[in-house]
Amino acid sequence: MSCVQPLLEIRDLRKIYPAPRGKAGVVRAVDGVSFSVRSGECFGLLGPNGAGKSTTLEIAEGILSATSGEVLYKGAARGPGFREEVGVQFQNTELPLYLSVRETLEFFSNLFTRRMPLAELIALCRLDDILERDNRKISGGQKQRLLLAMALVNDPDLVFLDEPTTGLDPQARRHLWDIVQRVRARGKTVILTTHYMEEAQILCDRLVIMDHGKIIAEGTPRELLDKHCAGASVVLPGATGAAALSGLPWKAFDTGEGVEVLTEDVSATVRALLERGFDLSRMSVRSRNLEDLFLLLTGKDLRA
Secondary structure, eight states: OOOOOOSEEEEEEEEEEEOOTTOOSEEEEEEEEEEEEOTTOEEEEEOSTTSSHHHHHHHHHTSSOOSEEEEEETTEEOOTTHHHHEEEEOSSOOOOTTOBHHHHHHHHHTTOSSOOOHHHHHHHTTOGGGTTSBGGGOOHHHHHHHHHHHHHTTOOSEEEEESTTTTOOHHHHHHHHHHHHHHHHTTOEEEEEOSOHHHHHHHOSEEEEEETTEEEEEEOHHHHHHHHSOSEEEEEETOOOGGGGTTSSSEEEEOSSEEEEEESOHHHHHHHHHHTTOOOTTOEEEEOOHHHHHHHHHOSSOOO
16 A cells, blocks of 8 residues: 555545425535545546535635535645645636736736746647637637636646536537646646546546545546446447347346447357347447446436
8 A cells, every 4th residue: 555645635524504494404415525636646526416526626625614524735734825736727717807818817826926937827728829818708618728727827736627628619628638638747636526427537547436425436447447337338229129138147228229238248249139130230339438337326317
């Protein structure tokens, strides 16, 4: 076991609210959460809406107070210097009105004694071509790059990113991923919440999956897939009759759009499908991924 001290450590964190009016009991938004984050890694928090991710993050950032539990930074309680050494990109942030992108960066940079050189920050977040543009005239992807730059103005050791790519198109999302990877290459530590499983699989070294305020799985993406979701998915679009595969050593189910079989032996599965008369002309085979794991552990019901 490594004896290296974590950069951030969360111990038995709890956040409890009174139940809504007319209901008994309490709401356990965060219910006994513990994890540690190593220096230089990207650590992810995944979970459905209402799982407790953002509440956990806001307590770690020092924005919310915990009902109980500890947050340790560099092995000690967070002191006055904590805010100088961390950067935060919130889930929802309104930019200052009537300022240009350059003026916004200069304003926020002046709030700190520790600063990243502006030219370096502008290049890192790819803001060169919009510096003189009014904040009201930039696109969603440009706004997210500016918000990330604002989180980095103080050259932080630890960066909190709360769903930074929500609502972005695939191209803008990938641009932001590239910036996060460049931030990590500078030795920064990143804590990320996201609803995008591909994002977590690409960016995160380790992650936890939360549901109903608790951690239900923790590890590297590969460890979690090997433990909970090994094998492949064989998909037959347009097919019906998964019940014809009952009694075999894998799961088969009708998806509404076809039949899907979860298997660790693709060859044996294909033979069985042929023997039972399935048409394989449109068959696809893919490795199972974090999205499969997420749905397996948290369910497929819609969360408001």
